Amino acid sequence: MRTRVAIIGAGPAGLLLGHLLQRAGIDSVILEDCTQAHVEARIRAGVLEQGTVDLLEQAGVAARLRQQGMVHHGIELRFDGQRHHIDLSGLTGGRAITVYGQHEVVRDLIAARQACGAPLLFEVSRVALHGLDSQSPSVSFDHGGQRQVLACDFIAGCDGSHGVSRQAVRPGALQVFERTYPFAWLGILARAAPAAHELVYAGHARGFALFSMRSPEITRLYLQCRPDEDLAGWSDRRIWDELHARLETGDGWRLNEGPVLQKGITPMRSLVTEPMQHGRLFLAGDAAHIVPPTGAKGMNLAVADVRNLAHALAMHYQHGRDDLLAGYSSACLARVWRAEHFSWWMTSLLHRFDDHTPFMARLQHAELAYVCASQAASRMLAENYVGLPFAPLPA
Known part of the structure; x- marks a missing residue:
């Protein structure tokens, strides 16, 4: 087997990357160890940032999202038995969030890939990555009772924090925070x-x-x-x-x-891998970073990653440019760390910790009250919650 990009994992990151590459005329093969039914039934977070919704629209996979997604223009903070409304749209120039399950996004992307006939293999096992430091990487795996080898130009590791992609990198080449x-x-x-x-x-x-x-x-x-x-x-x-x-x-x-x-x-937990690439391997989504769910950033960060990676690969194949592939990590990590901070801040703002003394409880209460009373503080929350605008893609 031969393809340009081997994609490990059929979650939102892997499926969206495959779809964006397909639209750019770049062939890929997606490998997934679970069944299609299992992948489509996995219930995960369902809060989509404005930029995520816009990208899915542009990619032509938002028909059901438009019909079934629930657009929210605000959120509510509650403490002391009182409600405090945060006007997301009013504070961000009209931006909003959309509640639409991650499994629904996955179903839409699977349907789009199967409709165009692009390779998507479920129930693969014993996946192994080879030649990451070479010009000719490959992926070996079992499928349909046979051992197969997929030769490729690049490998995209979109298989989550416990997948094989990050583990395939030699020890010491990546730093994990x-x-x-x-x-x-x-x-x-x-x-x-x-x-x-x-x-x-x-x-x-x-x-x-x-x-x-x-x-x-x-x-x-x-x-x-x-x-x-x-x-x-x-x-x-x-x-x-x-x-x-x-x-x-x-x-x-x-x-x-x-x-x-x-x-x-x-x-x-919070986790960030630096860099998000090694040789011909590029990590995206949960394979590269994890955020606590309080800030609703997990899938949205995965979408931002593959937007950058798909563009960098398109520039490589269409214009012979490799600078964007070389700069993939730096292009992603600024947004990743901003989302990590926001998710940590939201988590710290609302949870009870083991050392939650009366002093810490008063500090937390003061912060909540300030966020609800100050337009500047409310705007900071709103801007991060709806998602900061994507950086322009280099021409």
Whole structure:
């Protein structure tokens, strides 16, 4: 087998990269170890920045997003039993977020790739990367009961933080910056009509809580919990009681309850890999960086990465330019670290830490009050939450 770009991973990063390359006339093969059904059913974050929505529109894969995506022009911060609205659009010149599940984006991109007949192989195993420092890298893998070798010009590692791509780089060539948080999120999907039209971030003495939604019929909710929390100890009734306690306000607002369709524990960590490339391997999305979900940046950073990588590859093949490939990491990392800081800041603003003394609680409360009272502070939150505009792509 032979292709120009071998893409490891059929998540949003790998699928969008393949789609952008296809539109630029650059062939690629996408390899994924899971089944198509599993990939399309993975429930992840669903808050799309303005720039992400615009790029999906430009790429021609936003038809269902336009029909089903829920555009939000603000978010709500809650503390002291009171609600505080942050006018995202009013503070950012009309920019907004769109709630549209990551698995829906994945389905749209899979459908687009299969419609054009470009190679997308599911259920591959024993994937190994070779020749990263050479001019002729390759990927070996098992598929359909046979061992195969895919020769290529470049490899895009889009296979997440536990994938084979980053591990294939020789020790010491990459530096990893990492922080693990002393808490996790207990998340549920419930068949219940959302009780609010915007996302709600709540700081509470019992811990953080987040109200979100996936559709007009499905509510997504999270509770701060211990990282070693035993899910078996959380009955549906206990979860709803805790959500009511942390989210409800003094004006009578209440959650809508319904059958819990899914529950799970999400660990919280930050991770950045520098550089995001080695030889002919380029890392994108979770393979290169992880953010705590508080800032809703994970998939949006992946989209920003592959926007840069697809353009750099197009300039290589169409104009013989290699400077953009050489500068891929630096082009991505400025945005990555800004998103890491914002996600850390949002996390620190709203969660209870192990050393949460009365002094630290007062400082946190003062910060929340300032963000809600100061237009400058609200604008900082809004600009980062809707996503800073993409840097222009070099001509």
